[in-house]
Amino acid sequence: AQSVTQLGSHVSVSEGALVLLRCNYSSSVPPYLFWYVQYPNQGLQLLLKYTSAATLVKGINGFEAEFKKSETSFHLTKPSAHMSDAAEYFCAVRPSNFGNEKLTFGTGTRLTIIP
Amino acid sequence: NAGVTQTPKFQVLKTGQSMTLQCAQDMNHNSMYWYRQDPGMGLRLIYYSASEGTTDKGEVPNGYNVSRLNKREFSLRLESAAPSQTSVYFCASSEEGYYSYNEQFFGPGTRLTVL
Numbered sequence: 688a689q690s691v692t693q694l695g696s697h698v699s700v701s702e703g704a705l706v707l708l709r710c711n712y713s714s715s716v717p718p719y720l721f722w723y724v725q726y727p728n729q730g731l732q733l734l735l736k737y738t739s740a741a742t743l744v745k746g747i748n749g750f751e752a753e754f755k756k757s758e759t760s761f762h763l764t765k766p767s768a769h770m771s772d773a774a775e776y777f778c779a780v781r782p783s784n785f786g787n788e789k790l791t792f793g794t795g796t797r798l799t800i801i802p
Numbered sequence: 803n804a805g806v807t808q809t810p811k812f813q814v815l816k817t818g819q820s821m822t823l824q825c826a827q828d829m830n831h832n833s834m835y836w837y838r839q840d841p842g843m844g845l846r847l848i849y850y851s852a853s854e855g856t857t858d859k860g861e862v863p864n865g866y867n868v869s870r871l872n873k874r875e876f877s878l879r880l881e882s883a884a885p886s887q888t889s890v891y892f893c894a895s896s897e898e899g900y901y902s903y904n905e906q907f908f909g910p911g912t913r914l915t916v917l
Contacts, residue, residue, distance in 0.1 A: 730908035
């Protein structure tokens with residue numbers, strides 16, 4: 688069984704401030720973890736993914752996430768928020784074993800950037 | 803290279819009507835998925851297809867049927883629409899293998915309202 692919990696359905700930060708979006712996972716086998724972003728009226732696109740190669744993962748648009756096994760967390764960060772970062776962000780998990788490809792998504796965090 | 807395409811973009815149905823949502827991908831992916839997105843609930847898997855000719859139920863399959871017409875196309879059918887099926891529907895595809903990590907590529911979505 689696998690699940691993800693995203694703490695905070697809405698997060699607001701000022702332009703130029705640190706962005707921190709939280710994700711905790713539960714998985715019975717070593718997981719792969721993903722962050723997706725959804726801009727208004729669009730589909731989801733991949734920001735970054737953890738596949739056990741490195742615990743600190745860098746993605747597009749200046750985002751990064753760190754896999755912490757001891758905390759079962761995969762929080763998303765960006766040092767300096769930009770207005771264009773306003774979107775909804777989803778954390779997702781899947782088992783790492785081949786043949787079990789279903790993703791489980793969190794409920795999402797809507798990020799608002801304050802000018 | 804269009805990626806994942808979905809038709810229609812918008813649809814309004816009356817209770818009891820039927821319709822089929824179409825999805826096609828041009829990335830030669832084996833796996834395809836149908837999700838629904840509802841406020842505060844993230845994305846929930848309706849059905850998926852690991853390869854041409856196979857389909858499996860996801861988390862919320864009731865009221866839906868699917869057809870994997872060929873490798874490119876995966877359709878979702880509502881036989882008798884209900885107001886509870888008002889949602890945004892996303893199709894996705896991915897390449898599954900020993901050295902792939904199930905990055906799913908999403909279509910732009912279909913916004914369905916059932917009156």
